[in-house]
Amino acid sequence: MSGPDSEAGAGWKELRADEGSAGKRLDQWLATALAPEFSRSRIQALIREGAVTLDGRVVSEPKRKVSMDETYRIILPEPETPEPQGEDIPLEILYEDDALIVINKPAGLVVHPGPGNWTGTLVNALIHHCGESLSGIGGVRRPGIVHRLDRDTSGVMVVAKSDHAHRLLAAAFADHGRDGDLERAYVALVWGAPHRASGTIDVPLGRSSSDRTLRSVVPAGRSDARHAVTHFTVLERYGPGNPGEQIASLVECRLETGRTHQIRVHMAHIGHPLLGDPDYGRAFRTKVNRLPPELAQKVATFPRQALHARLLAFRHPETGRLMHFEAPIPDDMRELLDGFASL
Template identity: 70%
Template sequence: MGDPDSEDLEQREGLGQWEQAGGWQELTVDEAAAGERLDRWLSQALGEAVSRSRVQALIRAGAVRCGDAPVTEPKHKVAAGERYALEVPEAAPAEPLPEPIPLDILYEDRDLVVVNKPAGLVVHPAPGNWSGTLVNALLHHCGETLSGIGGVRRPGIVHRLDRDTSGVMVVAKTDLAHRALSEAFADHGRSGDLERAYDALVWGAPDRLSGTIDAPLGRHAQSRTLRAVVPEGRSDARHAVTRYQVKKRFGSDGRGGAFAALVECRLETGRTHQIRVHMAHIGHPLIGDQDYGRAFRTKVNRLPDEVRPTVAAFHRQALHARLLAFRHPVSGELMRFEAPPPADMKALTRALDIL
């Protein structure tokens, strides 16, 4: 992260006063801080300017000194009257390169940006997708307004959507926003105001109009990139809970059930492929899901001629992150964003309406 803002270097009770000294920030230990761990004392002194993990990394890198000697142990205990100097380097350029990829920006301020991600856009660079990602697009869009996440000038990804899932995402622009939003998403809204709602078009329809799927997820037996419902006691099992509500049923399967349904899913946990695996687990995989809905592809052949081409041509999971609500990490304001379904899901819904 770059040099902390002047407002973050004002005197903090019991910690002293930061002073500039040849590119270094210097601070004398007060009596009240004597015996404190160096990393804890420095992170408190810096306030929200630099995270504690970042302070620890700077200490180990030799960027903190007492007098003329570097101190490289974060657990080092400070003594009253000692004078420490800290050099926080400018944010290094991010490894991904900025790319002028169009973005649908729903909201933006100095701390965060909310986007409506289209299907087909990978969120983060990875092997096989080093360019053309949301991160590349945000690096170009945000530019110098990114203050550096963990010392690197980059957008802070706090949650993800699969490549072929569309919808609302929030991305942090500052270290403070990244930490606060990461904590909120890790808590899954249990003690806060985080709310996530997804619209899914599924094969068939659950017998009950609403319900809860509580089934742990782990590695798929045949593929390291896929997930599956696994026994609770397995070493890789992760607690996963999805609440669903049937919003609309389409047609009849000839056995008293619907041919397809529009289902709203709300997450109580945030596991990889959670909605897709859970809906398949209860016998209603997402239309178009090439990984978890393969056994249902032949159902397309039973559709009327005026419906079949649209459904057969839908080659991604029919999943859209429609709603995202959270507390702003700085102002505390409750933020709420909704994005209508994209054109392909609208077309799929219109075709199913014919049933």
């Protein structure tokens, strides 16, 4: 905690470390002192942005150990709203009852609020659409969310509207459907074409050593390694050549596990990253030069990874009925596929 002589001014605050604070991480100490207005992740971001100084010098390392009697000044932005508010954001609803709602999420829609995206998310839309039926489910910032899609991945999602539905659906997704009827199928437009018509990618994933927001294939013995299995089937091959030599292909991916960025990392691992993937497909950007000018322009300006959650099936948590939902490939991906089909 801060010492008794902490003080604040307009837009800033000074905190002096007492004996009990010595040895603590700077981000931990500040987050405790400034709770609940500022989360630890928000404090870390402010430190990295140069908002924290010690004796007039910027401190940019969140892990720095605090020493007794050190006085830190932190520039405080307006605190962000801790609870999301309802917003009138259009939803494409595939099904809805008192227990759950199934939507076709568009690319570009963030699922739940977080740093940099406190508004305009699916959660904001759900709060507006469902009202109080979402309260208390899954935490204030993630009401009813039992699984998620990346911001730039489109397709089918289910959201719980009751506590009972939330518990059972969350358990089904946590179990990855091994003991139930959960089924998830995605379609991805990837660079190149696997030699085999189908296959399984079974390699563990963990945090990337270069960017903690990304994932990478890691040794099974690493502390953060998570079992990850993707089954793929080649649906279409584009361009001349023998199997494995084409310029691109449309692949269906079925998840046996559900790790962050799993399909994107796994497909890149076998040499076939998704078109438009800004994180895992950078090394393949020059392949656009092999395309006809019109298609090359479309690929170069495609604003997201070409990934769509086509199918979701699960057992209804209230009725026990097997539910099956599909969403057609969206127009932006369809336009790319039509271009590749003409090669």
